[in-house]
Amino acid sequence: MIAVGIGLVVVATVLLNGLSPAAPTVERAAVLIDSVRRGDVVREVRGPGTLVPEQIRWITAQASARVERVMSESGREVAADDVLLELSNPDLQIQTMQAEQQVRQAQIDLLNLRTNLRSALLTQEGTVATTRTQFVNASQEGAAADSLVKSRLISGFEARNKQAQAQEFTTRLRIEEERLQLMRQAIDSQIAVQASQVVQLEAIAANQRARLRSLQVRAPETGVLQDLTLQLGQWVPEGTTLAKVVQPGKLKAVLRVPESQAKDVTIGLSATIDTRNGIVKGRVVRKDPAAQSGSVTIDVALDGPLPAGAVPDLSVDGTIQIERLENVIYSGRPAMTGGTGLVSLFKVEPSGDEAIRVPVELGRNSVNTIEIIRGLAPGDRIILSDMSAFSTADRVRIR
Numbered sequence: 001m002i003a004v005g006i007g008l009v010v011v012a013t014v015l016l017n018g019l020s021p022a023a024p025t026v027e028r029a030a031v032l033i034d035s036v037r038r039g040d041v042v043r044e045v046r047g048p049g050t051l052v053p054e055q056i057r058w059i060t061a062q063a064s065a066r067v068e069r070v071m072s073e074s075g076r077e078v079a080a081d082d083v084l085l086e087l088s089n090p091d092l093q094i095q096t097m098q099a100e101q102q103v104r105q106a107q108i109d110l111l112n113l114r115t116n117l118r119s120a121l122l123t124q125e126g127t128v129a130t131t132r133t134q135f136v137n138a139s140q141e142g143a144a145a146d147s148l149v150k151s152r153l154i155s156g157f158e159a160r161n162k163q164a165q166a167q168e169f170t171t172r173l174r175i176e177e178e179r180l181q182l183m184r185q186a187i188d189s190q191i192a193v194q195a196s197q198v199v200q201l202e203a204i205a206a207n208q209r210a211r212l213r214s215l216q217v218r219a220p221e222t223g224v225l226q227d228l229t230l231q232l233g234q235w236v237p238e239g240t241t242l243a244k245v246v247q248p249g250k251l252k253a254v255l256r257v258p259e260s261q262a263k264d265v266t267i268g269l270s271a272t273i274d275t276r277n278g279i280v281k282g283r284v285v286r287k288d289p290a291a292q293s294g295s296v297t298i299d300v301a302l303d304g305p306l307p308a309g310a311v312p313d314l315s316v317d318g319t320i321q322i323e324r325l326e327n328v329i330y331s332g333r334p335a336m337t338g339g340t341g342l343v344s345l346f347k348v349e350p351s352g353d354e355a356i357r358v359p360v361e362l363g364r365n366s367v368n369t370i371e372i373i374r375g376l377a378p379g380d381r382i383i384l385s386d387m388s389a390f391s392t393a394d395r396v397r398i399r
Contacts, residue, residue: 023395031385034332038378043322043366049255051314053246062214064238065089074228078219085217099205106198128176135169253300255318262296271300271320278307329372335386348381357394
């Protein structure tokens, strides 16, 4: 009897070791089960975003200054050329006066230069005229000396002196005429140099005057004033953003689409924007070429009228239609899948009490659906929930 008992224990142990481990159990209410279907699928990508103005006019400080008066506030409608702020900078006023003084001094220098050059030109013209008269006299005396020396009325020495004087005045006349020509040519260039300096100083003075006028900050166009947060007495460095003017009726949606889905988004695709108070149709007009923090920024222009309550910085949800897939096998999008490629999913048995792991090749995906290339057939049911806790099991029981 002992031997028989031991033999039964051994046989039972062998049989138990040969059995497969019990399948883990999942609650039916805890998993999402979907059916595989065949039909047309619209591929979409979705992303959150905000409404922003299409046109934003930034107002920046053109000079460092101190806030003296605040004439308006954020959220108020302003008209073009309305005064928003009054700033002050005594140093800028002094710099503007110095620039204007330099312009006046340069204009005086230009006037004096023209006068001096004209006077020098007239003097040189007189010198040329005098030299020409002397040249004519010397030439006539030299010609007369040739006749007199033949008649032995003057000596040869005196005749040669007369001829030398004629040659001297010929050279002097040529030199004075060349000097006059050089002076005439140099006048225009000298005046042009001084005139260009006057133009440069006038441009500097005009810029200084514009900076001085900018201390009275005005609205560049009609719109709604935003981001005006300056306080009285606050010092504003040059280049600081003072405020911005936006057009509240001209808004666009800026969406943040996951980079894994944004690769299929192109310019011109249709989109719908959910403002939580209505749906607005639009189209993609810009796609950021770089991803930031795992998402790509996409701008959507709104074609339809905005619903009530649509204001800048309003949070919205956008859906972009990529393409339409016709007559494909698809199902709901499983959780914890990396998109396309070969994955393993749990297929529910016809009895509905168990699910087995099967390899499935996934294709193009949308927001809530995904294309099935192979591994499943229409009518099959699969578990879409995250089953990573059962990664070592090939079968699960559904209770």
